[in-house]
Amino acid sequence: MNAKRPGFFQASLHLLGSLRLGTAILAAVILALGVATVVESSRGSEQSLVRVYQSSWFAMLLAMLGVNMLAAVAVRWPLQRKHFGFVLTHASIAVILIGAWTTHLFGLEGQLSIAEGQIRDSFMATQEMLAVAYGDQSVTADLEPPIGGLDQVDHPQTPELVFEPLDVRATIERYVPDSIVEKRMTDDGTIAQEAVQIAFSRAGSEESAWFFEGQSAHLGPASVTYRLANGVQMIGFLAGEHRNDWIAAGVVSVEFNGVRTDIPLADCLRQPVPIGGSGYRIKGINVWTHASVGSDGQLGNVSSLPTNPAVELEITERDGAENEIVDRRLVFSEYPEFDSNPGARHLDDLKATFSCPVVPKSETDVEIIRGPGGGIFARFAWEGTPEEVVRLDAGQPVETPWPGRSLTVLRHFTHAKLNTEIVPQEAIRPDRVAAMLVRVRKGEIDEQVWVRRGVSTPVQLGDETAYLVYAGKQHPLGFSVRLDQFRIDYYPGKRQPRSFESRLTFTDQATGLSERRLVSMNHPTTNGGLTFFQSSYEMDRGPTRSVLSVSRDPGMMIVFLGYVGTFLGMLIVLVSRMRDRRHGLSTASEAALAKGTEETTCEIGNTLSRFPKSGTKTTVRRRRKVVEAAMEAKK
């Protein structure tokens, strides 16, 4: 390079415009972009916007890139013709960046949601505001300096809102980027109300819910209910664990010749018991808690839960012929009229019934049961698996028939009360809801309320109720717009829109002149410096509303100019390089040649032979001359 030491200015220009710095910045931008997409996929698009794309450091990086481009152009001053492509490309990239900056500074973006027949003169800008409303009057304050980012702000510098008619003053005490409405269960209710919190979790996902007594709901794949059981029912529920207790509670009643004998089930299972006044004896042979006919046609016990209890009884002859069986019958406690053995020989006058604690059929897959003693149990009654009842100790997970899922009682309240409160969130969710703590004063009254974004919050001020609204700011259009018609075209036979369009009428408020326009997807329209784009529509509530994006972007044309320049510049560079190639030598090859190795010369020779068809004879000759000259120079 230059033997002369360059001055400080020139040296720093060379530094700023150096290729080395340029590629380093390129690499840094690539890294930032790649990471930002990962941030977006894991933490939501707003996070990536705030943390990277719209952050000041990323803007600095892009600015450095722009400076690098401009400096790279500047060091080539005065410009030579051969540098035209290079200069055009790099200057144009700087122009693109300048255009982007212009958009950032002066651009305006917002949304306009409008129903058919409605007239609007403002649109919802991205800026935010707080309003106090009473009746149909309201005062609003812009949130200046703009808050609404991802950071919590205490005592933002927002002017005090004064609502004259009510003499209400409001100040913002705190801003939090994300909040949830937490439904918190407390155990301090004034009336007795049973509730349990149940977790039904699968590896990696924890699902839990509160259940009031008698309430049923879905939790994961199962329906769950919570109920209280009395002492007798509890014996039934625990029949699996304490079968003897259940048997002790069972009674077989026999009626013969108008005499009714109640025999405890336990007694008649042990030995034949005489039936009062008949001389017959009765003995229980088999007991089923949940009787069912299996595929082999035999009665079997499918679970230990007494949902369909049955007893098989044997009636033997009176004294003297002890072993002669007179009758054998099956008695279901739930179906007393059921004739188990129709047509067979009977003692027709003898009627036997069976009563015992029975568990009603479950209407849900899982029943959480609280016994009179305070113990909590879960009954799994999922079709296809045997029913069972297991004890739940607080905090101890229990295996369930659902593969991989366990059930846990987290908490149990006897005086449960549901409170709702707004709680700031530490970890900010992608679809966050910002909230503000607003201090409202009126005379003696001084209250603090949490206001969530987009939710109108009532404040009781003595006898009056005012409303606090925190939402996007309405920005005046400068003219009025009316939606004459909104139309959706569907694909035939499908509820999938093919296109949608809005017919708008713009009216200039000063002159009263109006103009009709059509806006559809991909076909925007511009009025008064604002461009209207068909964005989407809302159908869920009320009349269909057309949603239009409204924007003003003075930087767009600069960016497009930059696009064209860069593209042309790149083409020119390509063409000039191709021409260099065709002429056989590039400056760098020359430099390499000047350094001089034998192979390099061969290399240049190869270059000559590479595109023999494409050049005319004269160019080939010229190339050869160049090579010869280069060889000479080398020697």
Add this chain to the structure above:
Amino acid sequence: MTPRKSPKTWLFITVLMGLPAAVRATPVMPKSTNVDAIRALTVQHDGRYMPVDTLARDLVQSVTGTQRFENLDPVLVLLSWTFDADAWLDDPIIRINSAELRREIRLPESVEVFTYRQLTAHRYLHALVDEAGRVQEGQKPDPLQKKVSEIHRKLLLLHGCFQGRKIPLIPDANDPLEAWQPISVNRPTNSESIERVQLAWQALGAAFRADDGVAFSEQSEALATALDKLPAAFRPDATLIATELRYNSLRPFHSAWKVLLGGTVLSLLSLYLRRRSVDLVSGIVLLSGFVLLTYGLILRWTIAGRIPASNMFESLLFLSWGAGAFAIVTMFLLRHRIVPATAAALSCIALLLADCLPMNQFISPIPPVLADTVWMSIHVPIIMISYSVLALAVLFAHLQLACLAIAPHKFKMHATIESLHYWYIHVGTILLFAGIVTGSIWAASSWGRYWGWDPKEVWSLVALLGYLTILHSRTGMHHGVRWSTVASIVVGVCVVALVLDSLGQVSAYKMLGVAAACITLAFMVLAHGILATALKSILAFWSIIMTYVGVNYVLGTGLHSYGFGSGAVVRHVLESAACDLAFVFLCCGIYWARKRNMTGHKRPPDTGYWAVGDGLSVAG
């Protein structure tokens, strides 16, 4: 929750009443029936009008996963589902490939294909479907729920077929946009013409079940005439339906890749043989493949009524077309045989991928933002052509690696490949820039903003910047330590620190990821030489693949093996990435091993095209 009887009770009752168990029947597959007349009938499906043939292909593919289920004519299968539903209840139809998924749904793991009855009677699946159905709108379903919904959708489709509700043949008399109705035999009607259709349909069913070829043909004629006489608010052009039938039976893309494969093999052969005659033959074969592909594209364009550039399948067609056109043109213009050979190979590979990967090949309705705009026909082809040029570049990069490993002394060959590689990258980068710019202008015209930091936009920018880095890493800039080095290091360190901050909670994975990214980028910026250039080109191309498929799938979902969106595509991509990595390591390993033993051969200093400056060294 409605109260229900316990299954035990049901069993009890069933056994007591002595109900017969279900009897398994094998489905009737008539052999003498000619379904061509039915095939050509017009139906309305998926937002457009099509022959029954396409409908049958779509339905059979949606349910069974393949168009030719058990290698049967899809129309025949659809008719059999409609007319002989009972026989199909116990026939294995629905395939659940992933063993992991079968385990999670508690299905027998040894079976892959399940019957309708098996799945509808599977209690746990019911519970999961219920659970998936309760996922609130706006909430992301987890991978299991997504797969369960998919199985549920298949069952619903199959159920609709069994009920005869999936062949909407009856046009709406009044509204051209209203849904067409299937022929329902049981619904009484006061219209004589509809009654005639119903009678013909019933008779058709009977003939089908009886495998009576003559009666079936007669009844199909009768049905066709009866349908024609129905009042209709709109009927599509008969030639369009005929075109679509031709498109379906020809399968132009399937045949085209086979022809192109032949052409590619021939042109590779001619690379070796260097005979004009082989050149000529390979040129003719390639040309006929290309003509077939072009014809297929024209047919598809005609049928859809819009440029076929709306989804991945269609964009792959364009990629193949671009490469094919380039092969044909260079074959006549350039004396280099390697250029058309590689272009033909790329064209063939792209078409093969489009045809064989499990992608939706049907012509589907497109969202409003794509419809009714010229930008789609400008943006998509430019992007796809730039991808095909860059894909050729990466082919050359691989070729270079192979050459370096196999013949490390053939400097002349390396230089030739290097030169072609350079020009491809240069041209491809310009086209990529043009593609991004047209995309940006399109976005500006439909959303009002020219850049929105959408992941797809960002990754296309990453790819462009990657290629720009390659083009800018010249030999001259690596010598000496200057102030610019210091400045670069400062910038780099600052950005890494800031980027780490933006990632939130620090974890080992994140640190590892950022470290890997930094090393890769340092390599991109610092490494130079023939080998490094090839490696850089491969890296940059993978960022294009990330833009093309990765953004939709990799960034969107978790890591369950069945969790990836249309799973198979991503799995294939990951597999090919692994293969590529293995190839790269193998070549580099061989090259370095041989290089160490290499004495007496002196590699020329890096001159080539990467050293091309603009006459002014601004390295420091």
